[in-house]
Amino acid sequence: MRVAFVGKGGSGKTTLSALFSRHLARSGAPVLAIDGDINQHLAEALGEEEKSAPPLGERLGEIKEFLRGTNPRITSREAMIKTTPPGRGSRLLRPLGDDELHARHVGRAGGVPLMVTGEFEESDLGVACYHSKLGAVELYLGHLADGPGEYVVVDMTAGADAFASGLFTRFDITFLVAEPTRKGVSVYRQYRDHAEQFGIRIAVVGNKVACEDDLLFLKEQVGDDLLAHLVQSPWVRAAEQGRTEGGLDALDSLEPHNRHALTILRDAVDSHPRDWDRLHRHAVEFHLRNARAWADARTGEDLAAQIDPDYVPGGTPLNT
Numbered sequence: 128m129r130v131a132f133v134g135k136g137g138s139g140k141t142t143l144s145a146l147f148s149r150h151l152a153r154s155g156a157p158v159l160a161i162d163g164d165i166n167q168h169l170a171e172a173l174g175e176e177e178k179s180a181p182p183l184g185e186r187l188g189e190i191k192e193f194l195r196g197t198n199p200r201i202t203s204r205e206a207m208i209k210t211t212p213p214g215r216g217s218r219l220l221r222p223l224g225d226d227e228l229h230a231r232h233v234g235r236a237g238g239v240p241l242m243v244t245g246e247f248e249e250s251d252l253g254v255a256c257y258h259s260k261l262g263a264v265e266l267y268l269g270h271l272a273d274g275p276g277e278y279v280v281v282d283m284t285a286g287a288d289a290f291a292s293g294l295f296t297r298f299d300i301t302f303l304v305a306e307p308t309r310k311g312v313s314v315y316r317q318y319r320d321h322a323e324q325f326g327i328r329i330a331v332v333g334n335k336v337a338c339e340d341d342l343l344f345l346k347e348q349v350g351d352d353l354l355a356h357l358v359q360s361p362w363v364r365a366a367e368q369g370r371t372e373g374g375l376d377a378l379d380s381l382e383p384h385n386r387h388a389l390t391i392l393r394d395a396v397d398s399h400p401r402d403w404d405r406l407h408r409h410a411v412e413f414h415l416r417n418a419r420a421w422a423d424a425r426t427g428e429d430l431a432a433q434i435d436p437d438y439v440p441g442g443t444p445l446n447t
């Protein structure tokens with residue numbers, strides 16, 4: 128299952144992505160964490176970096192080439208489109224599979240396998256924007272045949288920037304991290320309205336809740352979309368300052384309330400029905416809209432015609 132953490136800058140996306148990934152890994156579940164945030168701090172939040180991996184964003188061409196495999200339907204023209212249109216993939220991947228892409232691109236931090244998109248750089252301004260780096264993650268997820276009990280956890284970039292790439296359509300569940308503030312919940316409203324168009328399931332996770340009034344505020348603003356909340360945590364602060372032991376066992380000393388919140392998140396993921404068709408349809412819808420906008424704005428070419436809406440993910444034979 129694919130899970131995204133989104134929200135306002137500073138709300139705690141990275142902290143929760145790290146805690147949730149460690150919680151899953153601690154139970155022995157296969158989990159891959161991906162840092163898709165412009166501010167790349169997930170490795171740090173996970174704990175000690177045991178093995179670094181090259182940023183995915185710098186290898187988009189290479190990744191496309193690998194995923195293309197031998198499928199002649201992928202043309203070189205597509206290399207010019209930042210994200211391969213959904214439905215044209217030839218090679219399906221198993222999470223953390225024994226293949227070249229995982230061997231090269233998966234590092235390890237705090238006991239958790241980790242992929243990173245790479246830092247935002249000056250060269251990302253203009254034509255080659257940061258979203259092409261996110262495009263590498265989208266491409267990866269578009270080819271991933273993950274099953275129940277396997278987890279991919281993505282720390283997304285802040286606020287509305289997350290919508291600029293089709294990546295946001297690729298998740299089973301999107302956890303929106305909201306502090307109990309007006310700004311925190313305004314990002315929720317923005318995300319909810321946008322996500323609704325693409326049938327995306329959002330569950331709000333309150334964070335840094337300090338008192339009963341904070342919780343009431345969140346309930347009032349978010350209603351039934353509030354799935355769980357984490358309280359203001361001295362453990363998180365101490366971990367950030369390097370005052371706690373690293374490793375997965377360290378989670379045992381996280382406040383019981385916050386540990387319980389992580390189990391609620393996991394239950395929500397585990398009980399969510401996987402719907403390949405929905406995942407695919409919304410990704411196609413996003414890319415069709417985007418491709419039409421691109422065609423109008425830039426070349427006038429019909430990029431939308433290159434997207435194959437009839438392809439069913441997982442319906443093509445594995446050719447790895």
Ligand SMILES: Nc1ncnc2c1ncn2[C@@H]1O[C@H](COP(=O)(O)OP(=O)(O)OP(=O)(O)O)[C@@H](O)[C@H]1O
Nearest residue numbers: 136137138139140141142285335358359360363367
């Ligand atoms: N429950 C919590 N209790 C105490 N501190 C917290 C909690 N959650 C997050 N923090 C702290 O809040 C700060 C911001 O958290 P974090 O970096 O996870 O946010 P972010 O949304 O990923 O930020 P950015 O958008 O900048 O990447 C960090 O200093 C983190 O340690």
